[in-house]
Amino acid sequence: MARRPEHMAPPEIFYNEDEAQKYSNNTRIIEIQCEMAERAIELLALPEDEPCFILDIGCGSGLSGESLEEAGHSWIGIDISKAMLDIAVEREVEGSLILGDMGQGMPFKPGTFDGAISISALQWLCNADKTTHHPQKRLYTFFCTLFSCLTRTARAVFQFYPENPEQIELVTTQAMKAGFYGGLVVDYPNSTKAKKYFLVLMTGGVAQLPQALGDDAEERRIAFTKKREMIKAARGKPLKKSRDWILQKKERRRRQGLETRKDTKYTGRKRSGRF
Amino acid sequence: MKLITYNFLTSKCIRGVKVGYPLKLKIVQKEVVQTDFNPEFITRLLPRLDYPTVHMAAELVDCAEGVPKELGENYAADQDLLQKLHHILLEIDIIEGQLECPETGRIFPITQGIPNMLLNEDEV
Numbered sequence: 001m002a003r004r005p006e007h008m009a010p011p012e013i014f015y016n017e018d019e020a021q022k023y024s025n026n027t028r029i030i031e032i033q034c035e036m037a038e039r040a041i042e043l044l045a046l047p048e049d050e051p052c053f054i055l056d057i058g059c060g061s062g063l064s065g066e067s068l069e070e071a072g073h074s075w076i077g078i079d080i081s082k083a084m085l086d087i088a089v090e091r092e093v094e095g096s097l098i099l100g101d102m103g104q105g106m107p108f109k110p111g112t113f114d115g116a117i118s119i120s121a122l123q124w125l126c127n128a129d130k131t132t133h134h135p136q137k138r139l140y141t142f143f144c145t146l147f148s149c150l151t152r153t154a155r156a157v158f159q160f161y162p163e164n165p166e167q168i169e170l171v172t173t174q175a176m177k178a179g180f181y182g183g184l185v186v187d188y189p190n191s192t193k194a195k196k197y198f199l200v201l202m203t204g205g206v207a208q209l210p211q212a213l214g215d216d217a218e219e220r221r222i223a224f225t226k227k228r229e230m231i232k233a234a235r236g237k238p239l240k241k242s243r244d245w246i247l248q249k250k251e252r253r254r255r256q257g258l259e260t261r262k263d264t265k266y267t268g269r270k271r272s273g274r275f
Numbered sequence: 276m277k278l279i280t281y282n283f284l285t286s287k288c289i290r291g292v293k294v295g296y297p298l299k300l301k302i303v304q305k306e307v308v309q310t311d312f313n314p315e316f317i318t319r320l321l322p323r324l325d326y327p328t329v330h331m332a333a334e335l336v337d338c339a340e341g342v343p344k345e346l347g348e349n350y351a352a353d354q355d356l357l358q359k360l361h362h363i364l365l366e367i368d369i370i371e372g373q374l375e376c377p378e379t380g381r382i383f384p385i386t387q388g389i390p391n392m393l394l395n396e397d398e399v
Contacts, residue, residue, distance in 0.1 A: 074316065108284065
């Protein structure tokens with residue numbers, strides 16, 4: 001399994017000029033980022049046809065911001081990597097950019113944003129990169145300050161790559177402690193590759209979580225199979241005197257080069273009562 | 276950094292700072308960029324902005340002419356005012372300068388249009 005980037009170096013060092021270049025050149029990375037951003041915006045459930053003001057946490061080179069622009073919203077992006085922000089400036093994104101550490105809190109006035117999105121950033125907070133870092137405390141500071149800078153009908157959607165169930169637990173606990181409602185939406189839970197975790201947080205009281213993609217209740221149920229067929233399949237041989245059994249016998253005779261009548265709709269059919 | 280962002284920024288993340296608003300803005304270099312005027316967006320945003328700070332920023336960039344000190348009741352109908360506010364908030368980009376915390380005097384530098392809000396570990 002590939003090493004996780006957050007194990008290699010702190011984000012401000014990992015996302016150096018080389019790594020940042022990938023986010024402006026590599027079409028595969030760009031495609032994945034845009035796809036996830038679009039899904040995150042969908043999960044935000046913003047009012048239609050209204051230009052909103054969105055916070056993009058860990059905006060990087062502004063790929064997710066571009067998706068926001070396409071949806072007609074204005075945004076402010078915050079990121080810890082200077083190299084990534086430089087790329088964003090180069091790409092002439094419309095949003096404002098701020099250099100900041102999410103673990104130190106969001107430096108905004110209360111009630112500023114209609115929503116917040118974050119693509120592949122939250123897992124960085126779960127690591128202690130410096131001796132003074134305390135993941136739990138940093139997550140709590142982050143969620144607390146984020147809660148205050150959102151309006152009371154806003155949502156915050158985080159796409160992230162949790163390393164293990166404990167990390168999910170850690171993140172959600174701190175978010176609930178900060179006053180958020182909501183939970184995890186897992187898209188394509190049965191696929192290893194397409195599986196995506198979205199933490200959907202709401203400020204305005206309990207509401208139903210959005211439906212995950214590729215997770216129909218129908219699909220999860222095991223299809224009903226006839227007991228007879230199951231036994232048949234298990235034995236590997238068709239039931240004696242059945243049409244299948246006859247067809248198999250005829251097939252074997254043909255393979256042996258013996259004279260065999262061809263298969264028709266009358267093969268294996270019961271005689272009528274006249275005989 | 277656009278002045279709209281300036282209006283939202285605080286320094287309350289520093290330990291011991293209660294309000295941290297408004298930050299003192301010092302401009303070394305600024306730029307004027309053209310953006311599309313969207314009156315609906317400005318009207319929706321205005322109640323969320325701190326208007327005295329908008330006015331203060333307008334004076335700082337010499338665009339305060341015709342911008343009232345206090346926002347009237349029916350600003351949504353005043354297209355001229357909205358146009359002016361649009362120019363101040365969304366078209367003036369501060370390239371170099373600094374922000375200063377009103378309580379601790381901590382300086383946040385602005386370089387290449389990006390304010391650096393990173394804190395040292397002992398300040399959190």
